[in-house]
Amino acid sequence: MDAIQLLLLSVLVFGVGAVASLLLNNNSRSARYVSGIAGMLASAVGFAAAVLAAVGRSSVLVLAGPLPFGNFSLHIDGLSAFMVGMISLVGFAASLYSISYLEQYSNRSLGVMGFFTNLFIAAMILVVTVANAFWFLVFWEMMTVASYFLVIFEHEKQESIRAGYLYMLVAHAGTALIMLSFFAFYINSGSFDFTAFRLTQLSPAARSLIFLLAFFGFGAKAGMVPLHIWTPATYSAAPSNVSALMSSVMKKTAIYGILRVCVDFLGPSVLWWGWVVLFFGALSAILGVLYALSESDLKRLLAYSSVENVGIILLGVGAGMVGLATKQPVLSLLGFLAALYHTINHAFFKGLLFFGSGSAISQTHTKDLNQMGGLARRMPWTGLAFLIGALAVAAIPPFNGFVSEWFTYQALFTASGNYAVSVRVFAPLLAVLLSLAGAMAAMVFIKAYGGAFTGPFRSEAASQAKEASGTMLAGMAFMALGCLVLGLGAPFIAPYIAQVAADIPTVPLLPVAAGVWVFPAQITQAVLSPPFVAILLLGLLVVPLVVVALYGGYKAGRRTVEDPWTCGYGYSHQMSISATSFNQPMNSTFSVLYLLRTLFRRPFGAIAAWSKRARDGFSRNEPVIENVVSRPTTRFVEYLGQRIQTLQMGDIRMYCLYIILTLAVLLIVIFK
């Protein structure tokens, strides 16, 4: 079997699993098992397809029709194989984790859940392999709708419905922009095929327009600032297995889209494109992590941290695009390598963290960090898994997050030697922002781990928590292992990712690893050996052990007391630092940046108030204008107003409206 056949088989298994689980809707237990096992099987097959495609480099399938304007064609090149591999691995872990995790939802229709989960993963796999714009949009939409239904799984909760609505809204605004960018290609090339997109000759203005449309369209799905507003609400409302899938892999389909359209199709970048990407990357990284810091809702915290990580990925993409624009192939290679590496790393550690938070939440029945505490004593394995995820996301060596951030630093360092003055000025400053984000990310995850897993039990439920069961632990173990392998195995994994990175815009492939070392193309610039870091850290642990043993420290023994020391007063768990008070110094130090969040919200409040005034105005005028004219109008406006009112928390509208209108006008002006 070749890669394409395996891929189709995988999609077929997903489909069978989806339907079977729907049929078993009345028996929640079998629905859980059938959908989970089918998802695991299909993911395994999908991974096999990715491996085959990666070895064989590329694989194509074209079916004529069934629609006159779009052949159904699949194309697995290096980038697609990479994405399919990542989606399959995370899909496998999520399916495994779901089997036990969903038990708590047994009184709900788990068949429906299984149906949409399998559909969701299958749609993502198809999105990253399909090679026709029309079908891309079909699967993109399928992915959005399936995930929407997963988000509103607990649909009796107002929170879920509102989150789902917001998600739907932003997702479709993004889809509209993507659609426009595809149309711009279509107008020029006369075909919806990606191959035609790649070959078509465009005017500079049209290329820039397509870049902007695609970047913001996909950016909405990636959740970059300021289009991130849907992510905290959505991830918080969805069950944890779904949040894990959405954050780990669905976001990455947007990164895939950006790479595919802005780098692969459009070819050589213009310098300011790179700057746009770098600017929004830096903005997302800093604001994402700052907002994460101020959250005490565990899942919202993780959602904001995803915003930060998308920012870091975009820093890599931007550096790569700057490299293309300034004809510096080494920089392109490093930038895209860093971006792709961080993409897969984030998939693993963020998936792991969502799994861990799911276990904690299923035991404590709260997302509030201030109501957890001490869970590591009740659920040690979940605690360990969460700690590994936290170390990885905080870029602590030798875990995987560090390796990809190291490559990002090296890309920015390489960029600093660029002949373009603007690049030389800003690249080092971006590195500083990255280090600032890194230091704050460490703080965020110390707070998350510290708040949930250490200290006193801060609620009754926390003190009675039990270790997560069976497949949940297996799912977390799988992801934790992935984090370790991606970190320690960097010298073996980086060359493969470099190969993928070099193929997107076709830049010369340079060696980035030798033996147990990785280096940024030039060995004199820097070397890093993650395996040696791990070996030395573990080996040097012997020193303190020997020192203590030498002085007879272990003979002295230890005594356990009930409470920590409180200067002689009686201890109460309120005395410990809670998650909310933890970041008080940060809140006051960076208060200016938190103001931005309020500012982002302002225009949406204004539009809601305006619509209300307009409605009131119409109703007041009723006696003056003939009833015949006014009543239907009022009713219509009232209806509209009510519609808008229901969107009241839909912060994003104003932006989307602005963007779509502006771009539509631009389109008309340019293509007239």
Add this chain to the structure above:
Amino acid sequence: MTSASMVLIGLLQAFLILLLAPLFSGFARVLRAKMHNRRGPSIYQNYRDLVKLMKRQEVVSEQAGWVFQATPYVIMASMLLVATIIPILTARSPFGWVGDMILVVYVFALSRFFFSISGLDTGNTFGGIGARRELLLSVLIEPVMLLVLFVMALLAGSTNLGTISIKVATGQIPYYTSVWLGMLAFAFASFIEMGKLPFDVGEAEQELQEGPLAEFSGHSLALLKWGIYMKQVVVVSLFLAIFLPFGSMTVDSIPGFVLAVVVFLLKVAIFYFIAAIFENAMARVRFMKASAVTWAALGAAILSFVFYLANV
């Protein structure tokens, strides 16, 4: 990428730091006492404290998890790792084949990560407050350190600490204005990383940066204190390696080694002496005002970068 002598020198460096760290801290205590017109402890007092603590029974709160137990070991191991990478006795980076300056910055983050969690782990109030203060300082200081390191790395064309050190030692990177400004900013950052006034007071451990120490006792406390002493020397060594690497070996030889050790001890002692003057000449500052002072360090770092861009 490596040779046996480099491995040996790296391990010797780690051993030297391990052995001498309490001595330097003792030196700082003596200086402090003299400046206060007190008689003060002996310079060896820290060794005696450590030995005594090692033999004491450990008292642990019921709430403490394994992170709390592991922290002293992790901190000491990470400081030892950094001590092997920084060019201390030789101008090259002995364990440069393990990683570069970015790794060093993030290994500091590793020790800080465990240190802070250990503060939260016990549920102790002071531990938690100490943890969050430690982290705020790191957020304010880490960008300064990284920017200065980046400027020096750009001048050297490599992020390898050894390459930077050699180029400064041999005059391939002359002392430009940017290097002076970078030195100023980095010295400031090192001073804060060492946990000195105006942000920290050695005698009031339970409320400030060393807050997470509150719950430790017995050999854990001994190890942790030792680790913190080591961190201070390591931070100073990093500063010296980048900005004042003269006296270090450029060719391996026994006399060179002895000379390098002596010069290193002198340089660290002088740094401690200057730090002690600053520390004792300053009043304590309200912690929330810390950012106002650190912006100045960031300013110096940015100026250094600007001068680098202007090639002066």
